[in-house]
Amino acid sequence: MAEIVLDKVTKRYPDGARAVSEMNIEIADGEFIILVGPSGCGKSTALNMIAGLEDISGGELRIDGERANEKSPKDRDIAMVFQSYALYPHMSVRENMAFPLRLAKVDGATVDEKVEEAARILDLTQHLDRRPANLSGGQRQRVAMGRAIVRSPKAFLMDEPLSNLDAKLRGQMRTSVSKLQKQLGTTTVYVTHDQTEAMTLGDRVVVLRGGHVQQIGSPQFLYDQPANLFVAGFIGSPSMNFVPAALEDGSLKSPLGTVPLTDRVRSLVEAAGGPREVIAGIRPEHFEDVSLVDDKHRESGATFRSTVDVLESMGAEKYAYFSLEEQAAVNEELAELAADAGSADVPGSGSTIVTRLDAASAAxxxxxxxxxxxxxxxQLFDPKSGRNLTFDG
Amino acid sequence: MAMQPATAGRKARWALLDIVVVVYALVPVLWIASLSLKTKDTVADGNFVPREWTLQNYRDIFATTEFIRPLFNSIGIALIATFIAVVLGMMAAYAIARLDFPGKKLLVGVSLLIAMFPQISLVTPLFNIERELGLFDTWPGLILPYITFALPLAIYTLSSFFREIPWELEKAAKMDGATPAQAFRRVIAPLAAPGVFTTAILVFILCWNDFLFAISLTSTEASRTVPAALSFFTGTSQFDDPTGTISAAAVVITIPIILFVLFFQRRIVAGLTSGAVKG
Structure with a gap:
């Protein structure tokens, strides 16, 4: 077990492109930290640099207080679980899991004992003599985990380990990865592009964009207090609604109507000193069917009236989609998020508002x-810099 | 591609086609085998099935050093050339498949060029060079050009095999604590084995079957290989027709090739890499 510190770690390619720029992350001993971001944000590069599979072009990586930049992967004592699992196809499950121990010249009896133990933890005991080719996706995934835990390394690195599983199995494995990490208490760095995994697994989440750290914090903190538009749009599902708005005389003029700002919001915006033209963000779950809100709340809140475009009933809740004729909020970060989600290609003018309503709604x-x-x-954002003007961290 | 239902008509058509191909390919081979089993008197009778069977031709060729010595040369030269070509080819192919280095395209281009080079145009220069260097009519004198012309084949076949091995397996081995040499020996090499066998067989056949260099760069039994030696076969007397013995020798040198292919066929086909990654 170890703490891992990335001190201004940078990855520059010979052509001058930067995959990771001055990344500062301090990972405490035993912590479960998630690197999350859209594809191409540098999260896998960062992980490979910690692993030693890619050279670090600048800055310093410290494992347990010791500089590790120049150490080869085998001297770092870190185990990694790959997206493709990377099981050795010519070895049985037992040999796959024993491989790190055999390389470390551990004696035969100890190897057997440790492999048996790891197999028991991962429920692989009856599959030990099979080849990876004869295992299901979930079993292969567990073998890959087994190979990582069997030698009790200082840290685990996981590169999208669940992304090849189907949705249901992914949910189950997510819980078992979380349990396993708690049980072993080993420092873990986990890379994913899935914000649900990021929210549910990690002690802390690092949101990356274009090789830069956007924000580091607990999942709840990132959800409540996103530092900028990018984090706000990335964290949460369905994602936050954004509309262009203007601040006028202590009120917010937006396609959702003119809303007086609350004292808390006003003081934060004034302190931040942003422009008058802003982007307003509100999460789908913060809307409600007005008929289901009690009178006391109704007065303190604002309402808008529109036609329901699409209604998705999920059983426990309903998602109502509204179209606004006004142009969608325009910002580079939002465009990048849309491109990543593939929604940039969906035709349609104006913007869509997603609301999550109680199942009792008559919508x-x-x-x-x-x-x-x-x-x-x-939440109000500066359209140019993307900064959260209502950030209260 | 989806398998279509095998109807009787389709089966019959394929069977017919298969038979045509097999007959077309095998008749000359069987003809040679038949000739080798005929007696001297019936060799020219034109019968496909010998009327008089004899093993005398085989006894004759194994009774003289005229055949034994070239056979020994052939086996030795082909094995050594194959071994060296495959070892060098493995290193080059691994580099081509895995590494980015300056001049990689040039290397691939040049090896392709060598493969396409008309060998006949090299015979005279090689003859002169080898005589100057004292390599003429020696084993190295044949092994060297064989390696040269086998390398492109080896590099091309092996690099396509190496490319098929998932890169991540090597990374995984490194993370598991292997040195680059250990990763190659314990993970990459076992997975590349089918490819290495395939390449070795192809290279061996290339060297084994060569006639051009064998006839031009040798002059005595010191290094003459079987294909070249066959052309020097004579009967017991100058006027004796050596058809029977030549056929017998041809059959004998075809056997190793057939054995190789039959013996290693499973290895060639076995997809050892299945199950390495998802899917």
Missing amino acids: AEGGALEVWFDPDRL
């Missing part, structure tokens, strides 16, 4: 609906 497709929201939940 119907094509019908008008009055929707309530709490103005205190509004």
